[in-house]
Amino acid sequence: RMAAAPPSYCFVAFPPCSKDGLVVFGKNSARPRDEVQEVVYFAAAEHDPGSKVECTYIEIGQVPKTHAVVLSRPSWLWGAEMGANEHGVCVANEAVLTREPASESEALLGMDLVRLGLERGATAKEALDVIVALLEEHGQGGNYYEDGSSCHTFQSAFLIVDRNEAWILETSGKYWAAEKITEGVKCICNQLSLTTKIDAEHPELRNYVKSQGWWNGDSDFNFSEVFSLADDHLACCSGRESLEKQGGDVSAQAMIDVLRDKDSGVCVDSESFLTTASIVSVLPQDPSFPCIHYFTGTPDPSRSIFKPFIFVDDVKLVPKVQSPSFGNDDPAKKIPRFQEKPDRRHELYKAHEWARSLLENDQDKGQKLMRIMLDLEKQGLEAMEDILSRTEILDPAEVVDLFYDCVDTELKFFK
Numbered sequence: 001r002m003a004a005a006p007p008s009y010c011f012v013a014f015p016p017c018s019k020d021g022l023v024v025f026g027k028n029s030a031r032p033r034d035e036v037q038e039v040v041y042f043a044a045a046e047h048d049p050g051s052k053v054e055c056t057y058i059e060i061g062q063v064p065k066t067h068a069v070v071l072s073r074p075s076w077l078w079g080a081e082m083g084a085n086e087h088g089v090c091v092a093n094e095a096v097l098t099r100e101p102a103s104e105s106e107a108l109l110g111m112d113l114v115r116l117g118l119e120r121g122a123t124a125k126e127a128l129d130v131i132v133a134l135l136e137e138h139g140q141g142g143n144y145y146e147d148g149s150s151c152h153t154f155q156s157a158f159l160i161v162d163r164n165e166a167w168i169l170e171t172s173g174k175y176w177a178a179e180k181i182t183e184g185v186k187c188i189c190n191q192l193s194l195t196t197k198i199d200a201e202h203p204e205l206r207n208y209v210k211s212q213g214w215w216n217g218d219s220d221f222n223f224s225e226v227f228s229l230a231d232d233h234l235a236c237c238s239g240r241e242s243l244e245k246q247g248g249d250v251s252a253q254a255m256i257d258v259l260r261d262k263d264s265g266v267c268v269d270s271e272s273f274l275t276t277a278s279i280v281s282v283l284p285q286d287p288s289f290p291c292i293h294y295f296t297g298t299p300d301p302s303r304s305i306f307k308p309f310i311f312v313d314d315v316k317l318v319p320k321v322q323s324p325s326f327g328n329d330d331p332a333k334k335i336p337r338f339q340e341k342p343d344r345r346h347e348l349y350k351a352h353e354w355a356r357s358l359l360e361n362d363q364d365k366g367q368k369l370m371r372i373m374l375d376l377e378k379q380g381l382e383a384m385e386d387i388l389s390r391t392e393i394l395d396p397a398e399v400v401d402l403f404y405d406c407v408d409t410e411l412k413f414f415k
Helices: 110-120 124-138 205-211 223-227 238-245 252-259 347-361 363-389 402-414
Strands: 009-013 022-032 037-042 052-054 059-061 069-074 082-085 090-096 155-161 166-172 175-181 185-188 273-284 292-295 307-309
Touching: 009 155, 009 238, 009 252, 022 090, 022 155, 022 252, 037 273, 059 124, 069 110, 069 273, 069 292, 082 110, 082 273, 090 110, 090 273, 110 124, 110 155, 124 155, 124 166, 124 175, 155 185, 166 185, 166 223, 175 205, 185 238, 238 252, 252 273, 252 292, 252 363, 273 363, 292 363, 307 363, 307 402, 347 363, 347 402, 363 402
Parallel strands: none
Antiparallel strands: 009 022, 009 185, 022 273, 037 069, 052 059, 069 082, 082 090, 090 155, 155 166, 166 175, 273 292, 292 307
């Protein structure tokens, strides 16, 4: 039996379920327990004709211009688990299993496609078009984990969101289907969820599944039923009810609360997997307001602080949430891969490890520390609410060090 896909959860809420004309997006990234995630920013860039870009395993053609992106990613790979670009597009992926085994041969990872969609798409639909075109051209495959002893492969699902709409994109090999969403609350997790409402699909999808004998062409075409393993396509999203209960009040705070919930299973802390990083993004439907992206950069959101990031020119880089770089000596880049595991912990991760052990081992001090952390987070959330309730345009100088300062303050507390 194939190993289970990591149980990550992604959410989006649209008005009227969410507050004040805001689209709210969130993801918990469930990954192997000891994996480090870093938060990295790449400025918009122009590229020479014919230049290439080196993804995790393969090199592909670069485009003339890439958008600025901020990413939360396992620090051994090129792509990302989740992130956003300067145009208010957010993308998160899910590893899924389908009845077709995922390819072990190295191609694009689902996580590479997250970054490529963000770098090349100025709207959710553009990002979707980018991802499916690259799937068609290069395929998906290769090891999802930094593991030299065995190859873990998955197919990919994506939640792609902008200020106006979201797309759920589910794939198996190069075949895919997608559903467009403009209202309500939606959750995707580590199994297929698309059924008969399909708004875009691979042109050969139905012919292909007919040729495989998976669909007779007479009944309604149900993507999950056709592609899932046995009974895998059940409603998986326990977090959705908690968001729907908010009844028109889904805010950044409400999304953070859902991501912190261990009882519902949304916040994963199991023998094999841990929520190694989380993101919440608030996308105002009114384009004169900035989008705000909150990252933890540390494991277990119930013991982490969500820190705000806003795209502005010359935004201050934050080396303290970036893992050390090993260049071409990185065991992830050498063939055979992953023969050893370097220490990829960044400064915030190390400080946070201390905080987590305190929370586990000393109840009084731990609770006191947690109160200070949550208070710090609350100040950030309130400052951002203030920005979204103003009438005047935001002065970029005011937020150029925003994420930097939040990380810095958190580090000071841990010290």
